[in-house]
Structures are given as structure tokens and as C-alpha cells.
Amino acid sequence: MVTSDRSLATDKQDAAETREAARILLRTPIVTAARAPEAMALIRKHATALRRLFAVNIGYHLVVESGFARLAKLPPEPHAAARSLARRNGTRFGARGYTLIALAGAALLAPGVGEQILLSTLVTQIRTDAAQQGIPLSDGIGDRRQLVAALAVLLEWGVLTEVDGTLAQWGESGDEALLTICRPLLPHLLVKSIGPGTASADVIAPQPDAPRRSLRRRLVEEPVVLRSDLGPEELDVLSRERSELTRMLSDAFGLVLEVRAEGALGYDPGGALSDIEFPGSGTVKQAALLLISGLLDSVDDDAAAMEFTWLLVDSVVSGLLRAHGRAWRSEYAGVPRTLRDDAVELLVSLRLAETTPDTLILHAAAARYRPRPNSTGTQLAFE
Structure with a gap:
């Protein structure tokens, strides 16, 4: 009985360590022993389990050698928000x-x-x-x-x-x-080898995959997965295999599955897997949050995706600048269009919004960030 208890404890510890190593690799797909010796040691210890976990569940290839680990991710889906490299000052690479x-x-x-x-x-x-x-x-x-x-x-x-x-x-x-x-x-460094005859579309285009694995990958990587972006087979998996999806996301990556009428997301309670903190500090994040509130205040129903004209969006942003401009970055003073563009770009990257030439569309998930008074009425909380 003692041996059985010890074995169970060891299995639980191995599972927890494998999950932590998987989260490290999702967050940092290149890990080296020189820069992160403890993380590298954990990855090497569970390399066999990690290779299987990534390959079977989401179709990623993991290379583990003595001095480094490289998780080769696949190109994002067409509807996924772009994730570009950023300099240390936050400026995105072109x-x-x-x-x-x-x-x-x-x-x-x-x-x-x-x-x-x-x-x-x-x-x-x-x-x-x-x-x-x-x-x-x-x-x-x-x-x-x-x-x-x-x-x-x-x-x-x-x-x-x-x-x-x-x-x-x-x-x-x-x-x-x-x-x-x-x-x-x-x-x-490159996920695919590039030769003289390689077309750029062959490098960045997502490859067809089994619907179960492609859905799991999207729930792991994308902040929000809209039903309108899913194919019939992926929608069927989401409907029929919700319990298995919930278990897999939790056991493998520590994510909590949320499914709503409009779509689904894999939520990380600790926030460690989110590359963009939202809500958060800084002018653009504050402006984006208040823009959501200002736009939703102009409509009666926030249960579905809503369209707002750019004229209305510009009006809300101008009002925000008048109210908060002194506390925000000076570069936005007097240029509401620039602040609008940066705030909208953030919302689009979080899959909370999308744009058309004439309108800004807020998805239903944006309503969860609508501020509301807390029980004391002195501060703001979020749905």
C-alpha cells in the first residue's frame, strides 16, 4: 500500500512537472541551458512525455538537445490575430x-x-x-x-x-x-526549410489538420475562438467532445475551457500564458478598455457582435482624450486618430474586435471587460 501511494504521488508530480514544462515552452518556444538552466533541466527530464503531448494534442514538433529546446509551432489560422516580434521598447518589428x-x-x-x-x-x-x-x-x-x-x-x-x-x-x-x-x-530557428524554389505562401500558410487537433491548437494559442471562424467538423468536436477538451486543456496546459454561444476560449487563471496583459497599465490599454465601455454604453444589447461607425468611435476617443489626456502619454495629445488606431489594433489582436472600412465590430467577448461599480460603489470591477 505504501508503494502504491508513493507511485501515485510520483505520477502526480511527474504530471505537474510536465504541465509546467509545457507551459514554459508555449510561452518561450526557444529555451537554452545558458539562459534558463532550471527550465531546460525540467524540459530534458520530461522530454519524451512533452514530445508526445505536443505532437498528439496540438500537432507541434519538439526538439530537445543537451543545450536547447525548440518547440516548432505551426502557422496561425487565417482569422487568428497577428503576433509580431517587438523591440524592448514595445515597438513592433516590420x-x-x-x-x-x-x-x-x-x-x-x-x-x-x-x-x-x-x-x-x-x-x-x-x-x-x-x-x-x-x-x-x-x-x-x-x-x-x-x-x-x-x-x-x-x-x-x-x-x-x-x-x-x-x-x-x-x-x-x-x-x-x-x-x-x-x-x-x-x-x-525556422519551422520549415526554405530553398530557392520555396514560395512565401508555402511557409506561412496553415496546413490541413485533423479537426480535433486544429481546434485544440486554436484554444491553446488564440485568445478567443469564434464559432464563425470554425469549420463544421471543428464545431462538431466542440459540441461532442467538450468534456474531453476540458480535461485535456487542464491536464496538459493548465487552461480552463469556457464555451459560450458565440465561441470558446482556453482561459489561463494565472495569466502566465497571455502575451498581452489586458486590462493593464499604459495609455493604449486604458484607452481600449474605456473605448469598449463608451461604445457599449451607446447600445441597449451587448449580447452579440455590434457594429459602430468610425464617426462614433472617433467621438468616443476624443471624449476620452479630453477626460484623461493629461494622465496619458503626451504623444497622443491632440491626435485622437492615432490613439484610436492603436487602441483598435490592440482590441483586434485580442480577438475582441474586427474592422471593416466603415465600422468597428465589437465581439460579444468584449462585454466581459465592461466596467461596473463594485459592491461599495467606489471602484470599478469587470465581468
């Missing part, structure tokens, strides 16, 4: 930023590059490759800062490690730096 990251990766894979490289040598190779491809890249401060931002991504991923000197110092004054390269990780 096409040029991604181009520089790709050039840096190619330079690190160039023949003759060893385990370490001088930053000046790496930059020279990047500029040479850029010139050969007709991509302008000067030594001016603007291009230098963009290059620093791109290389900082590789630092964050653990592909590069600063040994002597820093990337920031080079960006400001041109001081030399020595970098160590995690060469085994480099070939695994």
Missing part, C-alpha cells in the same frame, strides 16, 4: 526588422564561422550579404539601431551570448564585442 534577423542568421551560418565571432565581423558579413541582395544597409545611426534590435532578438533567443563587450555599447559608440554562437540551435 518587414525590415525581420529581414535583418534573417540576414544575421544567414551570416552566422556562413562557411568558416566557428563557436565565437567578433561583432564587427558579423556586421560586416551582414552588410555584405545585404548589398548582394540589393538591400540598403548603411552605417548611419538609424540602420545601426535597427541592426541592434535584430541582433537583440538573437540574444533573447539564446542564439548569441555576449562574452566580452555588449551589443548596446556597439550600437552607441562602435565598441567591439565578442559573441558566442549556439550553432546547434541555428538550423532549428
Whole structure:
């Protein structure tokens, strides 16, 4: 009996550790021993279970080696909100930023590059490759800062490690730096291999998958899954296998399944798997939250998706600026259109809204963020 109890306790501990390791990989698909030794040790301990968990449940491929783990996710569904890389100041990467990251990766894979490289040598190779491809890249401060931002991504991923000197110092004054390269990780940065004949659509387009697995993947990755975005087979799985979906999401990833008339979501009570905190601090998040409230106050029924003209949206945002502008970022003062665009972009990324040329559509899930007085009437709470 004692042995049985010990075995049960061990099984529970293994399950809890596997779930925590899976959450780490969902949050950080590239984990290295140099940057996160404890997380890497946990992933290696449960590597076999993790490979099966991801492959069977959501169709992801996991690579685990001695120094790194790489969870290769699949391209998002067409209706999924875009998730672009961001610089440390929150600015999103554009096409040029991604181009520089790709050039840096190619330079690190160039023949003759060893385990370490001088930053000046790496930059020279990047500029040479850029010139050969007709991509302008000067030594001016603007291009230098963009290059620093791109290389900082590789630092964050653990592909590069600063040994002597820093990337920031080079960006400001041109001081030399020595970098160590995690060469085994480099070939695994791309989910798919790209050759001369590879079309961009073949790289980013989602591939057909079994409806059970595609639905599970969407519930894990997307903030809200609308029924209107699901195919007939996925809707059938959601209807017939709700109990199994609930168990799988909880056991594998610590998520709670919520199903409503309009759709479903995998809710993380701890909030650790959310890449965007909402509600949250900051001008755009506060403005987006108050925009929801202002728009819903203009209608009687918030049970379904609602359309609002841009004229009304602009009016609400202008009112918010008049009421709160002094406490918000100065760059938005007098430019309600900019604040409107940033707030709407946030709501769209959270799948709480979508846009048409003439209207902003709020989905029913947005109503859960409508502020209401609490029991004392002195503060705001949320549904």
C-alpha cells in the first residue's frame, strides 16, 4: 500500500512537472541551458512525455538537445490575430526588422564561422550579404539601431551570448564585442526549410489538420475562438467532445475551457500564458478598455457582435482624450486618430474586435471587460 501511494504521488508530480514544462515552452518556444538552466533541466527530464503531448494534442514538433529546446509551432489560422516580434521598447518589428534577423542568421551560418565571432565581423558579413541582395544597409545611426534590435532578438533567443563587450555599447559608440554562437540551435530557428524554389505562401500558410487537433491548437494559442471562424467538423468536436477538451486543456496546459454561444476560449487563471496583459497599465490599454465601455454604453444589447461607425468611435476617443489626456502619454495629445488606431489594433489582436472600412465590430467577448461599480460603489470591477 505504501508503494502504491508513493507511485501515485510520483505520477502526480511527474504530471505537474510536465504541465509546467509545457507551459514554459508555449510561452518561450526557444529555451537554452545558458539562459534558463532550471527550465531546460525540467524540459530534458520530461522530454519524451512533452514530445508526445505536443505532437498528439496540438500537432507541434519538439526538439530537445543537451543545450536547447525548440518547440516548432505551426502557422496561425487565417482569422487568428497577428503576433509580431517587438523591440524592448514595445515597438513592433516590420518587414525590415525581420529581414535583418534573417540576414544575421544567414551570416552566422556562413562557411568558416566557428563557436565565437567578433561583432564587427558579423556586421560586416551582414552588410555584405545585404548589398548582394540589393538591400540598403548603411552605417548611419538609424540602420545601426535597427541592426541592434535584430541582433537583440538573437540574444533573447539564446542564439548569441555576449562574452566580452555588449551589443548596446556597439550600437552607441562602435565598441567591439565578442559573441558566442549556439550553432546547434541555428538550423532549428525556422519551422520549415526554405530553398530557392520555396514560395512565401508555402511557409506561412496553415496546413490541413485533423479537426480535433486544429481546434485544440486554436484554444491553446488564440485568445478567443469564434464559432464563425470554425469549420463544421471543428464545431462538431466542440459540441461532442467538450468534456474531453476540458480535461485535456487542464491536464496538459493548465487552461480552463469556457464555451459560450458565440465561441470558446482556453482561459489561463494565472495569466502566465497571455502575451498581452489586458486590462493593464499604459495609455493604449486604458484607452481600449474605456473605448469598449463608451461604445457599449451607446447600445441597449451587448449580447452579440455590434457594429459602430468610425464617426462614433472617433467621438468616443476624443471624449476620452479630453477626460484623461493629461494622465496619458503626451504623444497622443491632440491626435485622437492615432490613439484610436492603436487602441483598435490592440482590441483586434485580442480577438475582441474586427474592422471593416466603415465600422468597428465589437465581439460579444468584449462585454466581459465592461466596467461596473463594485459592491461599495467606489471602484470599478469587470465581468
